[in-house]
Amino acid sequence: MRRRHPRSGSLTQLPSLWLMTDERQGDALWRALDALPRGSGIIFRHYSLPAAARRALFDRVRRIAGRRGLTLLLAGPPSRAAAWGADGAHGRFSRVGAGTMLLSAPVHHAAELRAARHADLVFVSPVFPTRSHPGGKTLGLRGFAALLAKADMPVVALGGIDARRGQRLIAMGAYGWAGIDGLTRRDLEIH
Numbered sequence: 001m002r003r004r005h006p007r008s009g010s011l012t013q014l015p016s017l018w019l020m021t022d023e024r025q026g027d028a029l030w031r032a033l034d035a036l037p038r039g040s041g042i043i044f045r046h047y048s049l050p051a052a053a054r055r056a057l058f059d060r061v062r063r064i065a066g067r068r069g070l071t072l073l074l075a076g077p078p079s080r081a082a083a084w085g086a087d088g089a090h091g092r093f094s095r096v097g098a099g100t101m102l103l104s105a106p107v108h109h110a111a112e113l114r115a116a117r118h119a120d121l122v123f124v125s126p127v128f129p130t131r132s133h134p135g136g137k138t139l140g141l142r143g144f145a146a147l148l149a150k151a152d153m154p155v156v157a158l159g160g161i162d163a164r165r166g167q168r169l170i171a172m173g174a175y176g177w178a179g180i181d182g183l184t185r186r187d188l189e190i191h
Helices: 028-035 051-068 078-084 110-115 140-150 163-172 185-190
Strands: 017-020 041-044 071-075 088-090 102-107 121-124 155-157 176-179
Touching: 028 051, 041 051, 051 071, 051 078, 071 078, 071 102, 078 088, 102 110, 110 140, 121 140, 140 155, 140 163, 155 163, 163 176
Parallel strands: 017 041, 017 176, 041 071, 071 088, 088 102, 102 121, 121 155, 155 176
Antiparallel strands: none
């Protein structure tokens, strides 16, 4: 299966390795950001924080991303992503008002993939069991491959992914992989 590459007009070097931020990372977030290779991406989530605390944490992450050459997307509407100085937005949004901003979308099934046709890349999940959704239904390799075959934009695998699994999914045709727990210094050295 061929690896899908970014559409023309989007970032010329779209990251293939992505860190998803999460409240349960705590101070491990800073170690994960330090370990990301230059050119990687970050999806800033931290949904449960109060608005002012979320903005302050985002600004801190944005400064690190800028210094380290990391692409930073805000989970939220494109208008907020632009106002906060993000490189793009992550969520279920149309391109209206997004301009040339990088847009990514979460995908869990075929209907969401069809709805994400505006996105520059999609995060297909959960491929494998994950601590984020304990006991939740997973796609497995077969389900992931089925969605990958239908995608006409780059697909990033998410959910229970580490470097070994990420490389296996890239060999299947995924553009890249993303993780929360799976991004340790040891994993990144394998990447």
